[in-house]
Amino acid sequence: MKIKEKNPKLNQNNNNPIDQQMEQDDIQVTSPWKDSLRQLRKNRFAIAGLIIILFFVLLAIFAPLLTSYAYDKTDIVNRLQPPSGEHWFGTDDVGRDIFTRIAYGARISLQVGIFAVSGALLFGTILGIVAGYYGRWIDMVISRVFDILLAFPSILLAIAIVAILGSSLENALIAIAIVNIPIFGRLIRSKVISLREEEFVMAAKAQGMKNGRIILHHILPNSVAPIIVQATLSFGTAILEAAALGFLGLGAQPPTPEWGAMLAGSRDFIQLAPWTLIFPGVSIMLVVLGFNLIGDGLRDALDPKMKN
Amino acid sequence: NGGDSESGGDTDKPADNGSSEPGDSGDSTDTGDASEDQVLIFARGGDSESLDPGSTTDGESSRVTKQVLEGLLTFDKESFEVQPELAHDWKVSDDGLTYTFYLEEGVTFHDGTDFNAEAVKVNFERWADPSHEYAYTDDGYVYSMYGTMFGGFKGDEGHVIKEINVVNDHEIEFVLHRPLGFFLQNLGMSYFAITSPAALEEYGARINENPVGTGPFKFVSWSKDDSIILEKFEDYRVEGLPKLDRVIFSVIPDNAARLIALKSGEIDIMDGLNPDDAAGVESDENLILYERAENNFGYVGFNTQKEPFTNKELRQAISYAIDRQAIADALYAGYAVSAKNPLPPSYMGYNDNVEPYAYDPEKAKELLAEAGYEDGLEIELWTMPVARPYMPDPETVAVIVQSNLADIGITANIHREEWAPYLEKTMNGEHQMYMLGWSGTNGDPDYFLSSLLHGDNVGTSNRSFYVNNDVDELLDKAKVAVDQEERAQLYSDAQELISEDVPMIPLVHSRPVLATTSAVKNYVPHPSTSESLAEVEIVK
Amino acid sequence: MQRPILEVSHLKKYFDVRGGIFGKKVGEVKAVDDVSFTVHEGEILGIVGESGCGKSTTGKTILRLIEPTEGEIKFEGQDITSLNYEAMRKLRRDMQIIFQDPYASLNPRHTVEKIISEPLLIHGMNKQERKSRVRELLEVVGLSSYHASRYPHQFSGGQRQRIGIARALANHPKLIICDEPVSALDVSVQSQILNLMESLRDQFNLTYVFIAHDLSVVKHISDRVGVMYLGRLVELTDKDKLYDDPKHPYTKALLSAVPLPDPDVEKERIILEGDVPSPSNPPTGCAFHTRCPMAMDICKDIRPSFEQVEVNHFVACHLYSDPAQ
Amino acid sequence: MSDEILKITSLQTHFFTDQGEIPAVDGVSLTVHKGEVVGIVGESGCGKSVTSLSIMQLVPSPPGKIVGGTIHYKSENLLNASKKRIKDIRGNEISMIFQEPMTSLDPLFTIGNQLREALQIHKKINKKQANQKSIEMLKLVGIPRAEEVMNDYPHQLSGGMRQRVMIAISMACDPEILIADEPTTALDVTIQAQILDLMKKLNHEKDTAILLITHDLGVVAEICDRVIVMYAGQVVEEGTTREILKNPTHPYTKGLIRSIPKLHEKDQKLYSIPGTVPKPKMGMLGCRFKDRCEFAHDRCFSEAPELFSLGNNRYSRCFLLDDTERKVASDAEANTGS
Amino acid sequence: MFAYTMRRLFMLVPVLIGMTLITFSIVHLIPGNPAQVILGETASETAIKNLEESMGLNEPYALQYTYYVSDLLQGDLGTSLKTKTPISEEIWPYIAATFELTFFAMLFAIIIGVNAGIISAWKQNSWFDFLAMLVALIGVSIPVFWLALMEQWIFAQELSWFPSSGRQDNRDPMEPITYFFVLDSILHGDFSRTFTVLKHLVLPSIALGTIPMAIIARMTRSSMLEVMRSDYIRTVQAKGSGQFLIIYKHALKNALIPVLTVIGLQTGVLLGGAILTETIFSWPGVGRYIYEAITYRDYPVIQSGILIIAFLFVIINLVVDLLYKFIDPRINY
Ligand SMILES: Nc1ncnc2c1ncn2[C@@H]1O[C@H](COP(=O)(O)OP(=O)(O)OP(=O)(O)O)[C@@H](O)[C@H]1O
Ligand SMILES: Nc1ncnc2c1ncn2[C@@H]1O[C@H](COP(=O)(O)OP(=O)(O)OP(=O)(O)O)[C@@H](O)[C@H]1O
Ligand SMILES: [Mg+2]
Ligand SMILES: [Mg+2]
Numbered sequence A: 001m002k003i004k005e006k007n008p009k010l011n012q013n014n015n016n017p018i019d020q021q022m023e024q025d026d027i028q029v030t031s032p033w034k035d036s037l038r039q040l041r042k043n044r045f046a047i048a049g050l051i052i053i054l055f056f057v058l059l060a061i062f063a064p065l066l067t068s069y070a071y072d073k074t075d076i077v078n079r080l081q082p083p084s085g086e087h088w089f090g091t092d093d094v095g096r097d098i099f100t101r102i103a104y105g106a107r108i109s110l111q112v113g114i115f116a117v118s119g120a121l122l123f124g125t126i127l128g129i130v131a132g133y134y135g136r137w138i139d140m141v142i143s144r145v146f147d148i149l150l151a152f153p154s155i156l157l158a159i160a161i162v163a164i165l166g167s168s169l170e171n172a173l174i175a176i177a178i179v180n181i182p183i184f185g186r187l188i189r190s191k192v193i194s195l196r197e198e199e200f201v202m203a204a205k206a207q208g209m210k211n212g213r214i215i216l217h218h219i220l221p222n223s224v225a226p227i228i229v230q231a232t233l234s235f236g237t238a239i240l241e242a243a244a245l246g247f248l249g250l251g252a253q254p255p256t257p258e259w260g261a262m263l264a265g266s267r268d269f270i271q272l273a274p275w276t277l278i279f280p281g282v283s284i285m286l287v288v289l290g291f292n293l294i295g296d297g298l299r300d301a302l303d304p305k306m307k308n
Numbered sequence B: 001n002g003g004d005s006e007s008g009g010d011t012d013k014p015a016d017n018g019s020s021e022p023g024d025s026g027d028s029t030d031t032g033d034a035s036e037d038q039v040l041i042f043a044r045g046g047d048s049e050s051l052d053p054g055s056t057t058d059g060e061s062s063r064v065t066k067q068v069l070e071g072l073l074t075f076d077k078e079s080f081e082v083q084p085e086l087a088h089d090w091k092v093s094d095d096g097l098t099y100t101f102y103l104e105e106g107v108t109f110h111d112g113t114d115f116n117a118e119a120v121k122v123n124f125e126r127w128a129d130p131s132h133e134y135a136y137t138d139d140g141y142v143y144s145m146y147g148t149m150f151g152g153f154k155g156d157e158g159h160v161i162k163e164i165n166v167v168n169d170h171e172i173e174f175v176l177h178r179p180l181g182f183f184l185q186n187l188g189m190s191y192f193a194i195t196s197p198a199a200l201e202e203y204g205a206r207i208n209e210n211p212v213g214t215g216p217f218k219f220v221s222w223s224k225d226d227s228i229i230l231e232k233f234e235d236y237r238v239e240g241l242p243k244l245d246r247v248i249f250s251v252i253p254d255n256a257a258r259l260i261a262l263k264s265g266e267i268d269i270m271d272g273l274n275p276d277d278a279a280g281v282e283s284d285e286n287l288i289l290y291e292r293a294e295n296n297f298g299y300v301g302f303n304t305q306k307e308p309f310t311n312k313e314l315r316q317a318i319s320y321a322i323d324r325q326a327i328a329d330a331l332y333a334g335y336a337v338s339a340k341n342p343l344p345p346s347y348m349g350y351n352d353n354v355e356p357y358a359y360d361p362e363k364a365k366e367l368l369a370e371a372g373y374e375d376g377l378e379i380e381l382w383t384m385p386v387a388r389p390y391m392p393d394p395e396t397v398a399v400i401v402q403s404n405l406a407d408i409g410i411t412a413n414i415h416r417e418e419w420a421p422y423l424e425k426t427m428n429g430e431h432q433m434y435m436l437g438w439s440g441t442n443g444d445p446d447y448f449l450s451s452l453l454h455g456d457n458v459g460t461s462n463r464s465f466y467v468n469n470d471v472d473e474l475l476d477k478a479k480v481a482v483d484q485e486e487r488a489q490l491y492s493d494a495q496e497l498i499s500e501d502v503p504m505i506p507l508v509h510s511r512p513v514l515a516t517t518s519a520v521k522n523y524v525p526h527p528s529t530s531e532s533l534a535e536v537e538i539v540k
Numbered sequence C: 001m002q003r004p005i006l007e008v009s010h011l012k013k014y015f016d017v018r019g020g021i022f023g024k025k026v027g028e029v030k031a032v033d034d035v036s037f038t039v040h041e042g043e044i045l046g047i048v049g050e051s052g053c054g055k056s057t058t059g060k061t062i063l064r065l066i067e068p069t070e071g072e073i074k075f076e077g078q079d080i081t082s083l084n085y086e087a088m089r090k091l092r093r094d095m096q097i098i099f100q101d102p103y104a105s106l107n108p109r110h111t112v113e114k115i116i117s118e119p120l121l122i123h124g125m126n127k128q129e130r131k132s133r134v135r136e137l138l139e140v141v142g143l144s145s146y147h148a149s150r151y152p153h154q155f156s157g158g159q160r161q162r163i164g165i166a167r168a169l170a171n172h173p174k175l176i177i178c179d180e181p182v183s184a185l186d187v188s189v190q191s192q193i194l195n196l197m198e199s200l201r202d203q204f205n206l207t208y209v210f211i212a213h214d215l216s217v218v219k220h221i222s223d224r225v226g227v228m229y230l231g232r233l234v235e236l237t238d239k240d241k242l243y244d245d246p247k248h249p250y251t252k253a254l255l256s257a258v259p260l261p262d263p264d265v266e267k268e269r270i271i272l273e274g275d276v277p278s279p280s281n282p283p284t285g286c287a288f289h290t291r292c293p294m295a296m297d298i299c300k301d302i303r304p305s306f307e308q309v310e311v312n313h314f315v316a317c318h319l320y321s322d323p324a325q
Numbered sequence D: 001m002s003d004e005i006l007k008i009t010s011l012q013t014h015f016f017t018d019q020g021e022i023p024a025v026d027g028v029s030l031t032v033h034k035g036e037v038v039g040i041v042g043e044s045g046c047g048k049s050v051t052s053l054s055i056m057q058l059v060p061s062p063p064g065k066i067v068g069g070t071i072h073y074k075s076e077n078l079l080n081a082s083k084k085r086i087k088d089i090r091g092n093e094i095s096m097i098f099q100e101p102m103t104s105l106d107p108l109f110t111i112g113n114q115l116r117e118a119l120q121i122h123k124k125i126n127k128k129q130a131n132q133k134s135i136e137m138l139k140l141v142g143i144p145r146a147e148e149v150m151n152d153y154p155h156q157l158s159g160g161m162r163q164r165v166m167i168a169i170s171m172a173c174d175p176e177i178l179i180a181d182e183p184t185t186a187l188d189v190t191i192q193a194q195i196l197d198l199m200k201k202l203n204h205e206k207d208t209a210i211l212l213i214t215h216d217l218g219v220v221a222e223i224c225d226r227v228i229v230m231y232a233g234q235v236v237e238e239g240t241t242r243e244i245l246k247n248p249t250h251p252y253t254k255g256l257i258r259s260i261p262k263l264h265e266k267d268q269k270l271y272s273i274p275g276t277v278p279k280p281k282m283g284m285l286g287c288r289f290k291d292r293c294e295f296a297h298d299r300c301f302s303e304a305p306e307l308f309s310l311g312n313n314r315y316s317r318c319f320l321l322d323d324t325e326r327k328v329a330s331d332a333e334a335n336t337g338s
Numbered sequence E: 001m002f003a004y005t006m007r008r009l010f011m012l013v014p015v016l017i018g019m020t021l022i023t024f025s026i027v028h029l030i031p032g033n034p035a036q037v038i039l040g041e042t043a044s045e046t047a048i049k050n051l052e053e054s055m056g057l058n059e060p061y062a063l064q065y066t067y068y069v070s071d072l073l074q075g076d077l078g079t080s081l082k083t084k085t086p087i088s089e090e091i092w093p094y095i096a097a098t099f100e101l102t103f104f105a106m107l108f109a110i111i112i113g114v115n116a117g118i119i120s121a122w123k124q125n126s127w128f129d130f131l132a133m134l135v136a137l138i139g140v141s142i143p144v145f146w147l148a149l150m151e152q153w154i155f156a157q158e159l160s161w162f163p164s165s166g167r168q169d170n171r172d173p174m175e176p177i178t179y180f181f182v183l184d185s186i187l188h189g190d191f192s193r194t195f196t197v198l199k200h201l202v203l204p205s206i207a208l209g210t211i212p213m214a215i216i217a218r219m220t221r222s223s224m225l226e227v228m229r230s231d232y233i234r235t236v237q238a239k240g241s242g243q244f245l246i247i248y249k250h251a252l253k254n255a256l257i258p259v260l261t262v263i264g265l266q267t268g269v270l271l272g273g274a275i276l277t278e279t280i281f282s283w284p285g286v287g288r289y290i291y292e293a294i295t296y297r298d299y300p301v302i303q304s305g306i307l308i309i310a311f312l313f314v315i316i317n318l319v320v321d322l323l324y325k326f327i328d329p330r331i332n333y
Helices: A019-024 A034-042 A044-061 A097-134 A136-151 A154-165 A169-196 A199-206 A211-247 A260-269 A275-302 B004-010 B059-068 B115-129 B144-149 B183-187 B199-211 B256-265 B274-281 B312-321 B324-332 B361-370 B395-408 B419-428 B443-454 B469-480 B484-501 C055-062 C085-093 C113-122 C129-140 C145-149 C157-169 C187-202 C215-221 C239-245 C250-257 C297-301 D048-056 D083-089 D111-122 D125-139 D146-150 D159-171 D190-208 D216-223 D242-248 D251-260 D298-302 D323-336 E002-029 E034-039 E045-054 E061-073 E089-122 E127-141 E142-160 E183-186 E193-227 E231-239 E241-280 E286-296 E301-326
Strands: B039-044 B073-075 B083-085 B087-092 B098-103 B161-167 B172-178 B218-225 B227-232 B247-250 B269-273 B288-292 B294-301 B336-338 B377-383 B410-416 B433-439 B502-512 B511-519 C004-019 C024-040 C044-049 C071-073 C095-098 C173-180 C206-212 C225-227 C230-240 C305-312 C313-315 D004-017 D020-033 D038-042 D064-073 D096-097 D177-181 D211-213 D227-232 D234-240 D308-313 D315-316
Touching: A019 C297, A034 A044, A034 A275, A044 A275, A097 A136, A097 A260, A097 A275, A136 A169, A154 A169, A154 A211, A154 B502, A154 E241, A154 E286, A154 E301, A169 A211, A169 C157, A169 D038, A199 A211, A199 C095, A199 E045, A211 B511, A211 E127, A211 E142, A260 A275, A260 B256, A260 B274, A275 E127, A275 E142, B004 B484, B039 B256, B039 D251, B059 B227, B059 B247, B073 D242, B083 B087, B083 B183, B083 B256, B083 D020, B087 C071, B098 B115, B115 B172, B144 D251, B144 D323, B161 E142, B172 C095, B183 C113, B227 B410, B256 B274, B256 B511, B269 B274, B274 B288, B274 B511, B294 B312, B312 B502, B324 B336, B324 B395, B324 D020, B361 C225, B377 D190, B395 B433, B433 B443, B443 B469, B443 B484, B469 B484, B484 D004, C004 C206, C024 C055, C024 C071, C024 C230, C024 C313, C044 C055, C044 C215, C044 D251, C055 C173, C055 C206, C071 C305, C071 E045, C085 E286, C095 C157, C095 E061, C113 C129, C113 C145, C113 C157, C113 D083, C129 C145, C129 C157, C187 C206, C187 C215, C187 D251, C206 C215, C215 C239, C225 C239, C225 C250, C230 C239, C250 D190, C305 D323, D004 D048, D004 D211, D004 E286, D020 D048, D020 D064, D020 D211, D020 D234, D038 D048, D038 D190, D038 D216, D048 D064, D048 D096, D048 D177, D048 D211, D048 D242, D064 E286, D096 D159, D096 E231, D111 D125, D111 D159, D125 D159, D146 E142, D159 D177, D159 E231, D177 D190, D190 D216, D211 D216, D216 D242, D227 D251, D234 D242, E002 E034, E002 E061, E002 E301, E089 E127, E089 E183, E089 E193, E089 E286, E127 E193, E142 E193, E142 E241, E183 E193, E231 E241, E241 E286, E241 E301, E286 E301
Parallel strands: B039 B247, B039 B269, B377 B410, B377 B433, C044 C206, C044 C225, C095 C173, C173 C206, D038 D211, D038 D227, D096 D177, D177 D211
Antiparallel strands: B073 B083, B087 B098, B098 B172, B161 B172, B218 B227, B227 B247, B269 B511, B288 B511, B294 B433, B294 B502, B336 B502, C004 C024, C004 C071, C225 C230, C230 C313, C305 C313, D004 D020, D004 D064, D227 D234, D234 D315, D308 D315
């Protein structure tokens, strides 16, 4: 056997040693997002959560096709019917079909989640970024406001806000959004503050990047992971809070088939017709569980360090 | 609080040990087979506001004060017929301006002081005169029921009581400015029960937590939102009463929980039974179901001074379109009667001859066409956000009314307001069609008819803005008439006119149901929701 | 020597320490305390010192990534401490920085392409131009153009540092502050980067301020070396002078403490007692007197000035101060 | 050297991760004699820490698992020992200190508490005695004000002090072997000098064998008697310190030494090994250094070299040292010169 | 420690001011005339006028706010419109009831949550871990009020294991001393009564404590797992200590710090959840006090009730913060 003069795979230029290892290992380009997605797909809990949510989304979308009843059509003769082929989930105290109401209620709950969370997200993000990036007195002011809002148990603050605005689904939504603003705001603020000190942000600054660009291209994309996770989890809490307000009579008003309000309306029939309570309760629980499962999965996939 | 223990006398020591020791039950009851445990737990949905009856309009309060304090008069066990209480007799002058009451003798308050005419006078003056030393105006006390029932307060133009004269210790005279047809009726109300002047002196504004009266039970303690404990007043003026040693009024807000507690024997009486549970109670041999006589009505009203409901035919048409029976069934599980007059049937002067607007969509459509709305119309139906005794689920009623109207081609858009703005705005006449109701207090028809439909009350309690001079005249006459039969006729006539005009569609009179365990004997529910428990006993 | 490109005089950076009931300022960390030096065009000035002595703060303050508390920084004769935000931003094209941690200094969510092309945006280059410039830069630092579409996490430490260097080079800077660019790298990779940096300097006539704590590395790459201790420069001179004839006792101790991978070298080791004092509470007088084997009475009270004791050899030590003074 | 107290033979520790099985330590053998200081050097990720953790059986599991080999402490195979026995040995006969003095002490307990704990676990002594002994230990590792430091919390101490405390803890029970995993990497040079000095002193005074893990050949030169060079999970060269540094045989070792900037030599262009350290993975074919090796030839790509003994306890994992190829190798070396 | 406490207290001031501003606004932003609502649909106009005046609703807001704050500082929480009793006089039994309930709910949550978390972390990936975390996930997803209703239905009605409502035996109420009934019954020396009171506590505590329990369990687990991976735990292991010492001495104490934060925050959730739970279980606590006040529009009570709960929450978090310093010597500002 003869020794070769030089290893043929070696680049002669010492300054330009192309990394053999890299080329062999992973030619395919994976972005951090794709990696996370792949991670997520492997998470069985998250998949279960997705399936649950998908189920309710479909239920909400196709509600009119799935049932021949109207959610507010009363039918006194057939009140408090137990579940049967006719009424899958039975009927309530004025004879409305509970399955129909659950299906339409899914629309409400999902809307609550979407609007309350996106509202909170929007304002929370703006406030959080402003506070975190610019610091000083503006941070002082915003942080104190957050402190104050967070000093109230959220449901209580929501109650207070609804008391001011009047009880309705819209106002409950607004209240829940407001209650959630400081949660997002704080999260983003702390994320921004820690990112502001990161070397790559320093580097961007050293490159001569403008503040706006640094926020949009460096700070925001790197805060997105915890925000997404929090948003998913907040979906669940928002739905729970809306249901609680509905239950207290401060949220959606009858005959709106909001699940919490349905529970409140059926409270007296717990002995007589438990199904009027079981189905809406289980629905709330499942939707919230779904979002929590996805949120947990996302947390593991997106932000393993944030696990808690 | 020295008063409590002094009069406690020979039997029960307060609180814990009394009920469980067998020895001391001997003299408290004479019913041989009564169990030794004469403690009654009465559970209800909400706590009392105040135990000073005059300063509140709250039913949960009078329920309790009824046991502790007594008035000059009271009502019959089952109706609003006036009966003697602290006044064993009375006399009315022919002009209806002077009432003389002869008081029971030898009656003492729970604090040991004597009950006498002076005490009565002090109480009435306290209610009438905001500057009275016991009026506690600065502490937020308002005797609104007095104002409503006696035409205002001292110095007001409408105030009917001119003066109160103590004839002697046991005789008192009320002189009126003008006759008041339901003066005696008013005195039967539990709101006008007599508190010990000594206690007013002692407790001041805290009298609302320390009621001292002459009733069968005396007050022991009150844990807010939890329980009020009363115990037997040994020196009660009626021999052999009360039969119970203790009464505990417990608060269990949730209807279902309350029923569970009743079934498990944690409580003895529950008020506010869900009508749907009535059937279950009836079939349970350990429980007894009671119904209260109807004393209210819920209605759908029109703003008769606002288009389109200035049109009588339209109002009539709508009246035919509404299925009252469905509402009674849906919301009251049948424990309600459909209404045709703005007055409960048990009331004096109730006109049973009024022809009801029976459910008849066809006729409704005809009338609608006559009124010029053959193509239908679109209206706003205001509904209130809170449950009331006369309408436990206003939204559902609204939904039913809405679908009834839709059947005859009227599109009703349900409009919701918060409770406070709702009351304000309907008072200002911003509404078209609205829902509300009325509950009786003194059992007099005037309280219903005048408040709701007298032209003078437009802009306040007459939210239908109904003005019919003939009706007003009849009501005015009836108000001052002293002869009850004459009054009855006048009210009856008024109802004919009202029914023709349809300023409001009476929907139902509810008959609230309640339940006790079968051990509870001699319990008779009263339509006013407050009944004396003096004769109740527990027999296991 | 060529003309000075960077002149730092009496640079100070104090960080406030807040505390107490009202969050008032209760003290300050004197991270950089009166540092002066000059860097000439095309030279490499090394700065060494122990952890926390203020090397990075000095580097960042020069770029005004941290605002200096006091002092003057002249870049090409222009005092930059008074420039406004916008002017400073423009100027940063000419002054760049490379960080110690190749993992933290690249945005994990951007592709290499985006990372390197971002500074080019300032030039208003179009997409095509930017793309080809990125390729060019990648070749320059020894990577291939196909790496452009990858993300930082797909590279090894050495490669990431190359990306960081490419980014710094993007706008043809004149001065690069290198804040421990090789400290996080393995020996075999470290030498690759050092070689790369040297050749880039020659290629583009760059000027480096090269911060490191490894004396051998600094020695290898620098023309002149400054030694920092507790926020102050204690010695600054040509490399050879410093390593062959250190004057300051701290420099001597530092040099003797470096373990050499050569079993034959028998050094006389000076092992310093104790720890580096905290910069929030530096000793009076000469900051080093607490650990100095040659401390004199005067050292406790009087802070030695930073003086030229030989040609181009600056030392802050009473041992060398003019006895006349 | 006298008796062997630690003998590892073909140790294999693998990690079972999402990305597959990683043979972090792949057939490592080494021996430590009584009172000897042995160094393990190698670049980041080559398996130094995993080797040391394997000895202590502290490899995080899952995902890590020792899948093969033996670890003999004196005459006992630790891999077969009971859990109880392992606990008895840990900290008592074999103790370990870690790279990060900042995080290696429990922040919530005082120094005294943590020192006493080590003593109380193994020695049947009461608290007072433990206290006494702890203070003694602190003094031994050169901590001034030892009594006061006993009541301090870790965050109140500097990095160097903490590392001294760590050493005090690990030496408290007079172990036979001290495994030190990069004990000075996080420290400044002047502090590092102090710590190395201390370790030398302890080695002399207590005759404790030290297995020192580092990536700094300077540190090795300073303190070690013998050196083991690791590359990608394997031992590539072994010998006395002097021989390894003066006369490296494996191309990797050679490259490594040449790529270090020298403080005391006139500067010249640095040598650099191209490429990066490969991450260990299963089924690697041939020599692990082949891709970066100047001398790689066909055999290196198809066949994995074994550890060739060069006599005198000197080993090297390169075909060039296979007797049959010796000659060619020396030729090649002569050609490159340096 | 003192300076730290003072500083924390000082930092509370703006929060407290903000809180009073919010509670003050509640009354003044609510639509409708409070007087009208209080007196209801049968009220006469004069009655409404009188009430308005006596409530001082005609003054400018700024003035009303200063009155409000100065009253608060004097311990005057206003007077309940419903009972006409000064709130400060009648609120103690409610606070005590809520305290007792939240205490037991938290006790339940902490005991079960922390231990489940520890075991889950210890036996990571075991069936226990899987099950516990599944239960915890469901636990955080359950609406409190629904859980309460279901408990009531199953355990009170169908099985009759526990009473469905109230704090003690209705038939035989005791003379309150502190209004903490467990304590009172012990003070009375009547242990059978203690048992009854505890029995009444079971269902509401579980309903209220389930969410915090689930969150604490999850937090404990992940915190434990993280701590178990830390360098100092490895050090302890290298010393040769046993698993028990490692987990319960070193790991738990370190893991407790984030758990403590969660406990503090969850107390707020708990206090908020009380409004639902107390209503369902007829628990005469602040939550129900507020709920009743909402239906009655008893503004001073709504105001003060919310303020008191927020205040309790803030105080509890302050205590948690101070506890940190107790546990963690590093905290030093
Ligand atoms: N933002 C800051 N706030 C307060 N103190 C700071 C800040 N940044 C740095 N310091 C302090 O200033 C001193 C100098 O820090 P600097 O980072 O410049 O040191 P360094 O020499 O770069 O150290 P290393 O070798 O560890 O990187 C340190 O004591 C550090 O704690
Ligand atoms: N917990 C783990 N999970 C998966 N792989 C691991 C784990 N710990 C170590 N490894 C792998 O084992 C290999 C060897 O790691 P080890 O920590 O022993 O390296 P090292 O030589 O100590 O490096 P350094 O100098 O950086 O400390 C690494 O390539 C790493 O990928
Ligand atoms: Mg630095
Ligand atoms: Mg290692």
